[in-house]
Amino acid sequence: MAMHFLRTAEYRDICRADIAKLSDLGIIHALAEVRWDSVDMQRCPDPSCESFKSHYWRQHRNQWRCRDCGRDFSVTSGTPFAYHKKSLRDILNGMFSFCVTANGISTIELAADLGMTDKSAWYLMGKLREVLVRTRPVDITDGIVQADGGWFGGKRRDANKHGSGLHTEQRETAIREKIEGAPSGRQRRKKHMMPGGKENARRRKRRRCVEVVRELHREPGKGARRTIVSVALSEHEKYMISFIRKYVPDGALIMTDESGAFTPLSNWYEHKCVVHSREYVNDEGTNDNQAESYFSRLRRAEYGVHHQYTPLHLFEYAQETAWREDCRRQSLKTKLIGLLKSTLTLGKANVYRGYWQGNRLKDEVLNC
Ligand SMILES: [Zn+2]
Structure with missing residues (x-):
């Protein structure tokens, strides 16, 4: 029997140690290559210039200076990670964690992994989800x-006591069934769930x-x-x-x-x-x-x-999972480079820009 794709060496074509081996400059070069498809040429991010050539490298600032308009720019200028405070290594490691997990990674886990606050980790993943939302496929052509x-x-909460919310007689039957053995486990659990209740009414409103x-x-x-x-x-x-x-x-x-x-x-x-x-x-x-x-x-x-x-954020999670399903048969490197490419060529973030200054997603995204 053929081996499952996720167990093959073909899938594991990059690992965290490979990122650790890169120097800080190596990371900049790797990102530049993904962004501009070139080892030594860069495109000036200034909309009125956009000159694509080998620009001056400013070694002490890790930036380029445009040969034509003189603007300084870095590998993340004009991307969701422009003006980043976390190192590119942290961002790359975060993206690797995002790609390597099958169902996603929780904010707390990522924060512990990268040694940052959960707010920073949430912000990092929010940007990645925004990238996935904005680059999602929108047409189905054939097939x-x-x-x-x-x-x-808004998951419904079960009752504390078996049979709460039922009439006394029903509750007695329910408890007797519990002790003596009821017809079927699934039916019994359903019966014992608390359908009403204030808490569940509140939760029901959050279902989408x-x-x-x-x-x-x-x-x-x-x-x-x-x-x-x-x-x-x-x-x-x-x-x-x-x-x-x-x-x-x-x-x-x-x-x-x-x-x-x-x-x-x-x-x-x-x-x-x-x-x-x-x-x-x-x-x-x-x-x-x-x-x-x-x-x-x-x-x-x-x-x-x-x-x-x-x-508020359900659509972002739904889109993240859609992306995971669509690239489930891609190798880790293909997935990571694909995500990097979308991130670095998308333009600035909309929702997750100015997050630390209080900019937040205001309304839930419905029927889009
Ligand atoms: Zn320029």
Whole structure:
């Protein structure tokens, strides 16, 4: 049996020791090469100049001086990491941690790893997530698409006492069932959950529906290759259909589950449906397992890494997971260089610029 890709040497083509071996100047050169695709030429970031040549190197400032307009610039000028206070080594190590983890890394863990405050670590990862949001794929050109919606954030809390919230008789039955053995574990747990309660009402308000469309690989058995996500207030038809119509061209083949939100799809698309209460794949091979696979990773990141998603930042996390799914078969170096390239060629940060001066994301990102 073939070895899993993540266990091969091909996947582990860079490690943290390789970053440690680089000198500070070596890191600048490595980043410059990724940014300008050149070992000895740089592009002046001044919008009115943009001259691309071998500029003067100012050794003591680790900057270049433009031969044409005289502006000084560094490898991070005009990028989300312009005016960075943390060293480039810390930033690169943070990016490596971001790439090497399967479901993401928590702020506290990264802060401990890099020896910085959790606020600095949050800021660093916020910038990376902003890069992923702004460079996300937005078109699905051909092929078969799977779509679905899943609920995230605002997890319901179980009752303290078994059967709270039930009437006395029901509670007695519940407790007796608990002692004597109830019909099935799943049904029993469901019954004993506290559906109402102030705390859960508050939590319910923080629940959002993450919508996903995934374009399948042309070769069967290779999974999905492109993922587009959005966040909506519910899995209602109006949100789901407008999201799919926005990104999937007419005439595509769409596979979904039996949810009523997808019923109108057959007006524009070839719509196939799998009934999840019966089966995960029907006899024709219709399934939405790639969409479920995305939700699985997002759920693991929610429960296992971040422990909660707030509605304000849910879209960033959803996009991060979409990126993780899309480059799951890339080697570590390809992933890291891809992320670096997007970061260094994107332009300045919008949301995470001036964070220390109080600039924050104001509203949650819905239906985008
Ligand atoms: Zn210039």
